Amino acid sequence: MQHIVTRWGWTQLIIFCFMITGTRCLVTVDQPPLLTAALGDNVSLPCFIHLSPDETMVILPVLYWEYYKNRTSKNFYKLWIPSEEYTGRVDLADKGRNTSDKSVVLRDVRWEDSGTYLCKLSITTRRGSFRSRGNKTLLNVYDTMAFNATAHNGSLLSCEVNVTYDPRLVLSISLNGYPLRPNDSSRVNAKEAHPFVTLSETVPLSIHGEYVCELHLNRDLITKSVLHHPPPAGVDGDGASERGEFPEPWLLYVSLLLVPIVVLLSLLTALLVCRCCPTSG
Template identity: 50%
Template sequence: MFKVILSETHHSLKLTKWGQTQLMILYLLISGTCSLVTVHQPPVIMAALGRAVVLQSNLILSPDEKMSAQPVLYWDHLKGDSDSARLWPSSKSYKSRVALMDSNEDSFNKSILLKNVQWDDSGKYLCKLSITTEGKKFREQGKPTLLMVYDSMIFNITAHDDSLLCCEVKVTRGPAVVLSIFHEGSELETGDCGPEEAAAALPYVTLSKSVHVRGGGNYECQLHLNADLITKSSFQNNPSGVEVFPEPWPLYGSLLLVPITVLLGLIIVQKCRS
C-alpha cells in the first residue's frame, strides 16, 4: 500500500484510502506515468519573523516502484543562479536552526523545521533526494518553494490625525499579498498611510492601508496570500471616549453568594431550634 500526503499552509485535507488510491491513479495518468517517483513541495509559504516554519516536502512513489535503499535527503537555499546554501545536512550557518520533522528514514515526509526565521531566510528552497530503486540510481527534486517573511502588524490611530486608522506590515518581496481593512466584517475602501520605504537594499517592503474612522465598533486589518489568512490585528473604536470594561460577572456571582449563604445559615439555625 502506498502513501499520498498533501500539504497546505493552513488547512488539511483528509482522504479515505479509496480516495488516496484514485488520486494517485489520476496523478499517474496525467503525468503519463513517466515519473514514477516525485517530490512534492508547495509553491509559496509564509513565516513570521523570529518564529519557526516547516519547509514542506513529501516523496510520492507509484505502487510499482520499490526502493532498494533509503533515499538520501538534501535541502538547499537557492540564493542566486549559481549560489546556494545547504540546509540539510546542515551547514555551519544553519547547524542549530534546522531539524527533520520526521526522523524515520522510511517516512515519505521529507519536511524540515527552520527555527528563528530571519529576513535573510526569504527566498527559494529546494528539496532533493538521491534515490536507489531496483535496477537504477538517480536524483529527484521538487519544484522550489518560495519562503516569504513578515513582521508584526501595526494597526492604530495615526499620530497626526486622530480620525485616521493606519495598518502597516513589513513583508519580503515576492508574489502579491493583499492587505485589507474591515469594519464589523465589511471590507472598506482604503488609501495608503504614506510613501513606502524607498531603500532598495532593504530585504522587505512596507505594506500600508488607511481608513477614516466611520464610527464605533471593531476594525480589523488582515494580510492574505491568495485565499489564506496570514495574520490580522484588531482595533476597537469607542466614539464616546469612555473606556468600556467587560462585565465583572465573577464579582456579581460572589456578591450574590453572600446573602444566599446567610439565608441558608438562618434556615439551618431555625430548624435546629425547632
C-alpha cells in the same frame, strides 16, 4: 503573535523518469509552491516522496535541501545537511528511517531566510540510481502588524506591516465586515536598506464598530489584527482590562459587629426584668 502558513494543494510533480521510451515515472517528490512565516517563528518546509506500488527502494534515499535567494539565482546554500549559515537552526520533521516525510523545520525565521527552497533526493531502486527533486518552495516572511490611531490625527486609523517583497501580499481594512476604501495606501520599498517592504493603509476612524486589518497573499489570509472603536466597557484603549478599586464594605462590618451586641443587650434586659418582677405569695 499569531502566525498562519499559506494553504496549498498537493500536486504530484514528475521530475526524473527512466530513459526508456514508454516507461512511466515511479518516484515523485512533492513540495508546496508557497509558504509564509512570521519573523522569529519556526516554519516547516514540507517535502514528501511517493513511490508507485510496484516500485521498491533498495537503500534509504539521501536527502538534500537547498536554499536559493530567489528563483533565478544559481548560487545556493545547503539547508540539509546544514551549511555554516544554518547550523543549529534546521532539523528533520520526522527522523524515522523509513518515513516518506522528508520535511525540515527551520527555526527562528529571519528576513534573510526569504527565498526559494528545493528538496532533492538521491534514490536507488531495483531499476537503478537517479536523483528526484521537487519544484521549489517560495518562503515569504512578515513582521508584527501595527494597527491603531495615527499619532498626528486621532480620527485616522492606520495599519502597517513589514513583509518580504511580493506584489501578491496586500493589506485591507474592514468595518463590521464591510471593506473600507483607504484614505492613503502605500508600499514603501526599503529594499536598499532592509530586506523588506512596508505595507500601509489608512482609513477614517469615526463610526463605532469592529475594525479589522488583514494581510492576504492572493486569497489566503496570512494574519490579522482587530480594533474596537470605542473599546468595550472595562477595556482601555490598548485593549487591556481596567482594574477598578472597590470601596471597603464598612457598613457590612459594622452590621456584623452590632448583631452580637444587640443579642447581649437583649439578654441582659430580660434578666433585669425577671429580677424586678415581684413573686406571687
